[in-house]
Every structure is written in structure tokens, then in C-alpha cells.
Amino acid sequence: MTEDTWGQIRQTLQKTVGKNNYTNWIEPLEFAGLADGVATFHVPTQFIGDWVSRNFADMILQALVSAGESVSRVVFEVAAGAARVIRPNVAEKPAVAKLPEDFVTGATLDARHTFDSFVVGKPNELAHAAARRVAEGGPVSFNPLFLYGGVGLGKTHLMHAIAWELARRNPEARVVYLSAEQFMYRFVQALRERAMMEFKQLFRSVDILMIDDVQFITGKDSTQEEFFHTFNALVDQNKQIIISGDRAPGEMEGIEDRIKSRLQSGLVVDLHPTNYELRLGILQSKVEQFSSKFNNIGIADGVLEFLAHRISTNVRVLEGALMRLFAFGELVGREITMELTQDCLADVLRASDRKITVEEIQRKVSDHYNIRLSDMIGPKRMRVYARPRQMAMYLAKQLTSRSLPEIGRRFGGRDHTTVMHGVKRIEQLKETDSQIADDLELLRRSLEG
Numbered sequence: 001m002t003e004d005t006w007g008q009i010r011q012t013l014q015k016t017v018g019k020n021n022y023t024n025w026i027e028p029l030e031f032a033g034l035a036d037g038v039a040t041f042h043v044p045t046q047f048i049g050d051w052v053s054r055n056f057a058d059m060i061l062q063a064l065v066s067a068g069e070s071v072s073r074v075v076f077e078v079a080a081g082a083a084r085v086i087r088p089n090v091a092e093k094p095a096v097a098k099l100p101e102d103f104v105t106g107a108t109l110d111a112r113h114t115f116d117s118f119v120v121g122k123p124n125e126l127a128h129a130a131a132r133r134v135a136e137g138g139p140v141s142f143n144p145l146f147l148y149g150g151v152g153l154g155k156t157h158l159m160h161a162i163a164w165e166l167a168r169r170n171p172e173a174r175v176v177y178l179s180a181e182q183f184m185y186r187f188v189q190a191l192r193e194r195a196m197m198e199f200k201q202l203f204r205s206v207d208i209l210m211i212d213d214v215q216f217i218t219g220k221d222s223t224q225e226e227f228f229h230t231f232n233a234l235v236d237q238n239k240q241i242i243i244s245g246d247r248a249p250g251e252m253e254g255i256e257d258r259i260k261s262r263l264q265s266g267l268v269v270d271l272h273p274t275n276y277e278l279r280l281g282i283l284q285s286k287v288e289q290f291s292s293k294f295n296n297i298g299i300a301d302g303v304l305e306f307l308a309h310r311i312s313t314n315v316r317v318l319e320g321a322l323m324r325l326f327a328f329g330e331l332v333g334r335e336i337t338m339e340l341t342q343d344c345l346a347d348v349l350r351a352s353d354r355k356i357t358v359e360e361i362q363r364k365v366s367d368h369y370n371i372r373l374s375d376m377i378g379p380k381r382m383r384v385y386a387r388p389r390q391m392a393m394y395l396a397k398q399l400t401s402r403s404l405p406e407i408g409r410r411f412g413g414r415d416h417t418t419v420m421h422g423v424k425r426i427e428q429l430k431e432t433d434s435q436i437a438d439d440l441e442l443l444r445r446s447l448e449g
């Protein structure tokens, strides 16, 4: 097939997809070659590539076949030297926060997660007030502060905000913020490296300890034991502890009773699911942040209200949707209208009432990598099975609210540390291996679609 033939075939596609779709999605495709039945097209951005492959790949394939080309598959690759790769809906890399030298943190704090950027409404009023109170420092009035609520409701944001505020007020304070998984990971590492003394010292010498997503401290008795002792040591010294979880302490599974009762001993506040007003408020505040970044892309009346109505699952999804709209608006150089919104967010809008299951993820991933579902779940350790398995574990962690032990159970009864290791591995790989990053993004879209 030559460029010219593609030019002709392309024309026939215009009739099928209409003028707009043609200009946006088909015209930018550049025929790059045909070998072994695979037709490759260059696309200017990842976004266009993903979109075309989701929405138009079959149609293009059919058109090629009807034109007599021997093609069995079409692929879209970002052309080398493309001006910019846009990956909407992928959270930006957190800005590396600059902290005072002796301000110890276990994990990077996101510079955007401050009290200033936190929108307060009825559903999170109490949690916000309590967080503010703790961030002011001073005598410890409730210990621990336990924040809980569903995914994407602002727990992590509030914890980061507290850490930032404490750092601002008291640069000398030693604050450790980390997820329960990181706590477990460090604990296991300390055990392995025979560095328990250092571990204990580090955690018992802090002024403020924040543990995010405590529901993941399940299983492993020794980790819970250590957590319990750290906890008690700090409370005895009147040091502030702040903990988040996905549900009330009493309802947590796999956590020892004495820890549960410890978690309940301070102030327990929950973040309620968002309401319409809060969602609209959040959207408005994000639009202000985004507009400056995206050359003043306009947004038509009614669009934010529409989003606030339709996307009620969680704030992260809402934010991702808005981000994608802006990236898209910039790409096509147009105002973000209602029509464009419905087009661009069709998948999100469809998915917004739907829950993704671990089983669905396993099915999708095994299909994608052409392995049997039984091999994905079974004991085989070869990389052809292990890697997809880790991808599926990672996606399950990201897209469902299942805990690590629950995920482990669904992968043939594996231990939660195995799941944690898998998730970590993929987290690393997706930074260095663009194929993995792309596969993840495609799988995620297809699961959410």
C-alpha cells in the first residue's frame, strides 16, 4: 500500500465518520508502513492514537481490507519527534515538594494538596475543620485524628495539607507521612536488613506521624504488632498521630481488635460522599487552576453543571474528566462545548455509575496479553504470565476499592505482600517502560469504558 492508496481509502472513510470526526481523527493519521499484515500509522499524540484505536480501528481495518489490502491489524504509534505527548487523565507527576532539611517525610507530598486548594462543603466540613485544628499545632487535643471515607473524597489531600501547614508553621517539626503499605514495606525491609533498631528509632522520634490508608495494614501479625507499639509510644509522648482509612475503625477487616480500639480512641471523622454543590465548587476551582495552564481555553455555560450532575463517583474522576476536556480543547483549539464534552467523555460518563471488578480486570488483561485466565491466576512464574498478573494486580489496586489481601485471594490465594510487590514493580516499570505505560493506559480506558 502506498501513501496515495491510503489517501484514497481515507476519503471513503470521511463519508462514514462525518466531517468533524474526519478532521479530528482520520486526517492526522500518517501511513507509515505495512508489513506482515500489520498496517502502522503515525499519530501526532498518544491521545489521538488511543482514541482512534478505540473508536475507529475496526472501521479503518475494514476499509483497508475492502480496498484489497492484505491487512489483519492496524496499529497507531506516536511519531518520533512529535511536538508533545498528551496523556490526559493521567495524574501529573506530583511536583516535588521542597521541604526544610530536617522535615522528615516518608513519601513525597504533592505541592498542590494544600488547604488553599481544598474546597469545603457540607460533606467534608467536619473533616476539614478537624484537619485545620491539628495543623495549627499546639497542644494535642485528640489523638489520633482518624479520617475515613470512600475513594477520592480528599483524605490524602487533607493529610498533605496538614503536613504543609505544619511545615510552614514549624519547620523544626519532624513529620512523617506515609501510606500503611509503605510502613509495612519498610518494616519488612528493616527485618530483612536487621535494622529494626533504626526503624523503631525513626518512627518513635517523630513529632507527627501520618499513616494513609491504614486498611492495608492487614494480615501479617508482626507488622500490626509493630504498628501498635509505635502508636502507643507516640501517644505516650503526646505526639500527634493522623490516620486515614476507607471505613470506620470498627468496620475494618483483618485488623486486630486492640488496634481498632486504639484507632477509635481519638477523634473519628468521616468524609461523606460529595454532593452536587461541592462537586460544582471543586470544578470551578479547578477550572481556575487549569485555564492558566491551557492557553485560556473557554468552557461553555452549563458544562460544569452537567459534569457535576453526571460524575458523582469521586473527585479524582471528576478532576481527570476536566483535565481531559482541557487537553482536548487545546488540541482542537476550540471552546469546550456541551457537544464536545459528551463526545470526549463518553467513556467516563458511561462508566460513572459502574463498578469495575477484579474478575473483569483479570479477563481484560489476560485477553490483552493472550494468556489463559487460569494461567493468570495459577502458580506459573514465567514472565509471560507473571508480568500480566502484576499488571492485573496493579489495575485492581487502582480501579477497585479492594484491599491487598482481598486482591491476593482473587489471584489464587496469594499473600498480600506478593500483591504489594507486584503493584510496586509495575509502578516502577511504568516510569521506565513506555510499552507498559501505554498498555496500562489502554487497559484502564477499556475497563472504564
Ligand code: ADP
Pocket (backbone or CB within 6 Å): 113, 117, 118, 119, 120, 124, 149, 150, 151, 152, 153, 154, 155, 156, 157, 158, 282, 315, 316, 319
Ligand atoms: P482519597 O485519599 O480520599 O482517596 P484524594 O485526597 O487523593 O482522595 O483526592 C482525590 C483527588 O481529588 C485529589 O486530586 C484531590 O486534590 C481532589 N479533591 C478531593 N476532595 C477535594 C476538595 N474538597 N477540594 C479540592 N480537591 C479535592
Ligand code: MG
Pocket (backbone or CB within 6 Å): 155, 156, 157, 212, 213
Ligand atoms: Mg488517598
